[in-house]
Amino acid sequence: MLDINMFREHADIIRADHDKRGLSHDQIDEVIRLDNNWKKARYDADQLRRVRNEAARGIAEAKKAGNDEEMQNILAEVASLGEQIDALGVEADNLENSRDELRMKIPNILHESVPVGENEEGNTLHSKHGNKKEYPFQPKTHNELVDQNNWVDLPRAAKIAGSRFYFLKGDLARMELALQQYAVDFLTVRGYTFVQPPVMMNRTAYEGVTDLADFETVMYNVQPEGFYTIATSEHPLTAMFMDEVMEPSMLPMKMVGISPCFRREVGAHGQSDKGIWRVHQFTKVEQIIISKPEDSWELHEELLSNCLELWDSMDLHYEVVNICTGDMGTVASKKYDLEAWLPGVGTYKEVVSCSNCTDYQANRLRMRFRTPDGNESVHTLNSTAVATSRALVAIIEQNQTETGDVEVPQVLQPYMQGQKLLKSCNW
Secondary structure (H helix, E strand, O other), rough: OOOHHHHOOOHHHHHHHHHHHOOOOHHHHHHHHHHHHHHHHHHHHHHHHHHHHHHHHHHHHHHOOOOOHHHHHHHHHOOHHHHHHHHHHHHHHHHHHHHHHHOOOEEEEEEEOOOOOOOHHEEEEEEEEOOOOOOOOOOOOOOHHHHHHHOHHHHHHHHHHOOOOOEHHHHHHHHHHHHHHHHHHHHHHOOOOOOOOOOOEHHHHHHHHHHEEEHHHHHEEEOOOEOOOOOOOOOHHHHHHOOEEEEEHHEEEEHHHHHEEEEEOOOOOOOOOHOOOOOEEEEEEEEEEEOHHHHHHHHHHHHHHHHHHHOOOOOOOOOEEEEEEOOOOOOEEEEEEEEEEEEOEEEEEEEEEEEEOOOOHHHHOOOOOEHHHHHHOOEEEEEEEEEEEHHHHHHHHHHHOOOOOOOOOOHHHHHOOOEEEEEOOOO
């Protein structure tokens, strides 16, 4: 969430940002009103405490002088002060809670380079990469390829777990593991520390990394324990240092995480989202950086550069888009998406998101670092390296042959004992 001083000192910046997003100023004005009332309740309580302290000194003096009448008069005057102070304390707490609950709904300040647009149609092209292959045949969709080669079993997964779960089999499952290992190796040699996070989080931690009001509908809630299964390893890795003050020597902290991810994926989706594209469980390799504020924009470009080099190394065709104001979520200040070309359905679809969240998550998580002038909020950044199920879709559609075989990207072949073609599973 935004620092409260932004509302006190730079409300005009927040209002201008809401104008870019096409949002009303009502919530901003309400935060300011609640904050002013909170400050007044705190001030009034402090004034009453001063009166009570002065009265205590008067009582002591009257008692010392043996003036019982004066002491009783003072006691009568301040008899209700304790109740008034307590009531103001409760009022201040309620105002603060309401103020901060509303602050958590107000989105991050967008970077000046974010294009203005009403929806995804306003996203702008950043760059294109790789060769868009021409096929002397009609390319198959990934659904057709996995069916032909028996690599995925959706019906049996639905039988035991429900729709949008799947069994991944044979060489496609082996390539999924190869993708994981390759992506982790790719990033660890670039100075990223490999971390495997827990796959469940409590509500307090989850509210620190995302807008639960917006995200909770796609998450699995584990009861009665009150945990949420993670939707991405970004969330536990970012929340790892919640309520901590980090030493500046630790920054920037660079992590590569890998975990299963769980999403309910509610709502209707298109034909191209079937198969293993939009599923309830998938594996994701994620990049996370925790940094000083002055370094975060350069590091955002580093995350994007890592993605480009990783996806270029697999000889895949994709484009990078700069997400516009109307398509941006609550948390990010700027976001790039990588969209891979899927020849079977003839469209580009998102496979990577790369975001700088500035101090928005850190303020919610109370994550700071030590400076000579006091503690300051860190900046948090995240980017997909590979969401393996979607990467598999891009690979098998782009690397398909006329017979329905799939060529293994050269960089993955060492992780598959030199295998160059995926073989069909015989059951």
